[in-house]
Amino acid sequence: MSTSPDPGALPPKALDTTAEHPWPVRVLSTKIAEYVNRMAPVWVEGQIVQLNKHNSSATAYLTLRDTDVDMSLNVTMLKRLLASVAAPVAEGAHVVVHAKPNFWIKKGTLSLRAQDIRAIGVGELxxxxxxxxxxxxxxxxxxxxxxxxxxxxxxxxxxxxxxxxxxxxxxxxxxxxxxxxxxxxxxxxxxxxxxxxxxxxxxxxxxxxxxxxxxxxxxxxxxxxxxxxxxxxxxxxxxxxxxxxxxxxxxxxxxxxxxxxxxxxxxxxxxxxxxxxxxxDVAAELSRIVDARKQMRRCLAQRLEKESAHLTNVRARPVLADPTSIITPRLEGLQRARRDARQAIRHALAQAQADLHTARASLRALSPQSTLNRGYAVLRTSSGQVVRDAGAVEVGQELHARVASGALRLDVAAIEETTSGQVAVAAEPADSSLAPADSH
CATH class of the missing domain: 3.40.50.10550 (Hypothetical protein af1403; domain 2)
Incomplete structure (x- = not known):
């Protein structure tokens, strides 16, 4: 037959605690102390920020602080052990401590009970x-x-x-x-x-x-x-x-x-x-400003003097002393070029006019009108063909004669053979023997 748990009994483990069945503070402190007491001694490094060894007890009290973060632990050590250290330690010293963790139940604080302490040398630091x-x-x-x-x-x-x-x-x-x-x-x-x-x-x-x-x-x-x-x-x-x-x-x-x-x-x-x-340094800066202004004045004066001398040299050049000296030779050359151009144009025109007269004389000499003006005539058939051979026409055929001024209509009366063996055409005027000049 099972028995119900005693309602007044404390939970044996932390996981078993509840809001209805909590641990009293003394139990938790006792549990922590039991756990801490099972820890083995450990070497701890830090800096001594407080050291109290001038008291009536046999124990010296130290505060060991971490060198990187704001965290510290209290350390207790027997004075005789502290006095036996080869290199004395003082506040501010970096040390390593061999100590066993200790939990004080009444105040709920953790401290270290040191058995050995050694200062870290400068060389190590x-x-x-x-x-x-x-x-x-x-x-x-x-x-x-x-x-x-x-x-x-x-x-x-x-x-x-x-x-x-x-x-x-x-x-x-x-x-x-x-x-x-x-x-x-x-x-x-x-x-x-x-x-x-x-x-x-x-x-x-x-x-x-x-x-x-x-x-x-x-x-x-x-x-x-x-x-x-x-x-x-x-x-x-x-x-x-x-x-x-x-x-x-x-x-x-x-x-x-x-x-x-x-x-x-x-x-x-x-x-x-x-x-x-x-x-x-304000005085030095002001002095530098004064020096810089003097240097700028000297530079400006030198630059102005240099530019003034350069301007004088430029004004002394012949082209500026007499500006027309550079224009006159070029003007004379331009006038010569104009005269030469006019002469060349007149020569070209005269030559062209002479060529034109020659071409006109040649054209007139070779013109059919000149031949007509000398008394010749051009015979054409009614179809407009030029008569070059008397044998190409027949008696009674109508011909058209082109003379220097006007045209004639002729009828072939006879065809005669000349003494040179050539054939001649004898023609007589038609009824309207004189006709106006046409385009033929």
Whole structure:
């Protein structure tokens, strides 16, 4: 016979909990503590942001922060173990900790119980920075094509610097010495330590979003390699690379080269150099303007003098001294050409007239009218055929005779043979012997 579950019993598993049968907080805390206690010790890397070893207990308390994001864990460690570390650690140090996770049931907090702690040496940090540098360079974040040009005379300059830091003083004093009306939008942030990366990144994003800020200067004085590590942080470097406003890096001294120098649009060796690069020297610019105006005046005077001399030389040329000198020879040549043309035309006309007279005389000499004028006549039959042979006509046949003036109608009276053996036609006028001249 089955038994019903005890209504007061707690669900054995988390999946069995319901709104009607939940776990009390103590049960969940106990379950979490049991799970965490089963975890093996782990090596954890981070930066010490707080260290309390001067207390009455035997335990030292540390806060270990992630170097890239704003996340931290509390760490406890026996003072005697901390004192036995070969290289002492302090706040701001990058360390690796061998610790076992521990969940405190009463407060519901997770902490680490450290058994060993080791500082990361400068060489290791520099090696990591070099590795990150290669990765970012392979992505093209340091390419010159991504750089933004700096404005010549920015209306407002964004300045990110430490609180009351000397770098801030250097930038402001040198900038205002070059141009007293320069305007700044200043953001004072932590420039070292665990808060440096988030505060500088937030300041860059804020100033980049302002339309009146035309350039951003990130300035910090010199320091140790550990102090300047935040400016080689990947999160900060990418935040600067994403800005659309030109960024000037002025971190440390000439020999300091954090990755921020490579991602920035311009790298200044010092905060003073950044101010001189961003803000033009008004006195120097005015001097350049004066020099440029003098140079332009000299150039214009030289050009005018050169053009005046050239004009004088041109006016001195014979063609300009006596403009008709170039026209007269050509006018004389034109007149000669006109005379020659007229003479040639007259000669051609005379020759043509003579040829015409000759042709006319020849035409008249060969004209049938000339033959008729000498007393000859042209005989035609009634059909219009010219009579060339007397044997071609018959006695009594009517003929038409064409004379020099007019025409005759004749009847053949006889055909006679001449002494030369030729045949002659004797004709007498017809009734109308004289007829008007026709077209034949």
């Amino acid at each position: 520099l090696a990591r920075i070099e590795h990150l540098k290669k990765i970012l360079a392979a992505e093209g974040l340091f390419d010159a094509e991504r750089k933004h040009p700096l404005p010549f005379l920015p209306a407002r300059i964004g300045l990110i610097c430490g609180r009351d830091a000397k770098a801030k003083h250097d930038v402001l004093v040198n900038a205002r010495a070059r141009w007293e009306h320069v305007r700044f939008e200043i953001r004072e942030v932590a420039v070292q330590g665990p808060n440096c990366v988030p505060e500088v990144s937030a300041a860059v994003a804020e100033l980049d979003a302002r339309e009146d800020v035309e350039v951003i200067i990130i300035a910090r004085g010199g320091g140790s390699v550990e102090d300047l590590l935040p400016f080689s942080n990947e999160s900060l470097v990418r935040a600067v690379g994403a800005a659309t406003t030109p960024v000037v890096s002025a971190i440390g001294h000439e020999t300091d080269t954090p990755l921020l120098d490579l991602i920035a649009d311009y790298r200044a060796s010092t905060p003073t150099a950044a101010a001189k690069r961003v803000v033009p």
